Amino acid sequence: xxxxxxxxxxxxxxxxxxxxxxxxxxxxxxxxxxxxxxxxxxxxxxxxxxxxxxxxxxxxxxxxxxxxxxxxxxxxxxxxxxxxxxxxxxxxxxxxxxxxxxxxxxxxxxxxxxxxxxxxxxxxxxx
Amino acid sequence: xxxxxxxxxxxxxxxxxxxxxxxxxxxxxxxxxxxxxxxxxxxxxxxxxxxxxxxxxxxxxxxxxxxxxxxxxxxxxxxxxxxxxxxxxxxxxxxxxxxxxxxxxxxx
Numbered sequence: 001x002x003x004x005x006x007x008x009x010x011x012x013x014x015x016x017x018x019x020x021x022x023x024x025x026x027x028x029x030x031x032x033x034x035x036x037x038x039x040x041x042x043x044x045x046x047x048x049x050x051x052x053x054x055x056x057x058x059x060x061x062x063x064x065x066x067x068x069x070x071x072x073x074x075x076x077x078x079x080x081x082x083x084x085x086x087x088x089x090x091x092x093x094x095x096x097x098x099x100x101x102x103x104x105x106x107x108x109x110x111x112x113x114x115x116x117x118x119x120x121x122x123x124x125x126x127x
Numbered sequence: 128x129x130x131x132x133x134x135x136x137x138x139x140x141x142x143x144x145x146x147x148x149x150x151x152x153x154x155x156x157x158x159x160x161x162x163x164x165x166x167x168x169x170x171x172x173x174x175x176x177x178x179x180x181x182x183x184x185x186x187x188x189x190x191x192x193x194x195x196x197x198x199x200x201x202x203x204x205x206x207x208x209x210x211x212x213x214x215x216x217x218x219x220x221x222x223x224x225x226x227x228x229x230x231x232x233x234x235x
Contacts (some may be wrong), residue, residue, distance in 0.1 A: 037172075044215065044226060044227070044228045044229045045164075045166075045172065045215050045217075045226040045229070046226065047217070047223060047224045047225060047226060059222070060223075061223040061224070062128070062223060063223075095171055095172070097171075097172075100177070111219070112160065112162075112177070112219045113160075113162035113174065113177045113217065113219050114162075114164075114172070114174060114217075115174050115183065117171040117172055117173070118171065119171055120171055
């Protein structure tokens with residue numbers, strides 16, 4: 001059974017750093033893209049970025065490029081989302097999710113939609 | 128970036144009714160690479176459909192999807208109590224991938 005288990009809720013102050021995690025099990029972690037989705041309070045879903053743990057290929061939405069860092073450690077089946085300096089506007093629920101992928105005619109690994117989701121990690125940033 | 132606009136914002140319906148949700152893209156969605164997700168309060172989203180019309184594993188056949196190009200729809204043929212939720216479309220044909228803003232289906 002595919003499972004994504006995220007780290008627990010965090011309460012931080014503006015300017016602090018943070019790294020949250022997402023551990024995958026029940027599938028080949030290194031061989032599947034895994035991504036992060038933000039949901040601000042009472043708002044919709046925002047696609048942040050993804051990583052392929054097998055070769056650490058990482059892609060960000062322009063809205064999040066430079067604002068967060070996505071990484072993964074395939075030896076422990078865990079992906080991470082981190083901030084170097086949190087802002088109050090980073091207060092949100094963050095979901096990790098696995099992506100289905102396929103190979104195109106040129107052999108490129110193309111990430112597609114999210115098929116399995118973690119339970120979410122609530123990050124609250126307040127002074 | 129492809130902007131997805133979902134309409135209406137909220138639907139107030141009764142169990143047993145049929146409903147259609149719309150997702151309109153600002154540009155053509157390549158290969159009809161569009162997915163639909165359902166999110167209930169306090170829960171993570173759940174994949175319903177991909178490729179505009181292919182149901183995910185375990186999704187009941189009262190959920191169906193159609194459309195191509197820039198206009199897509201999600202139809203629920205007969206609303207069950209557990210279907211009252213927020214529904215999001217997402218395109219994965221172009222980078223960056225984007226979500227629509229969601230349609231809430233609430234009990235009338």
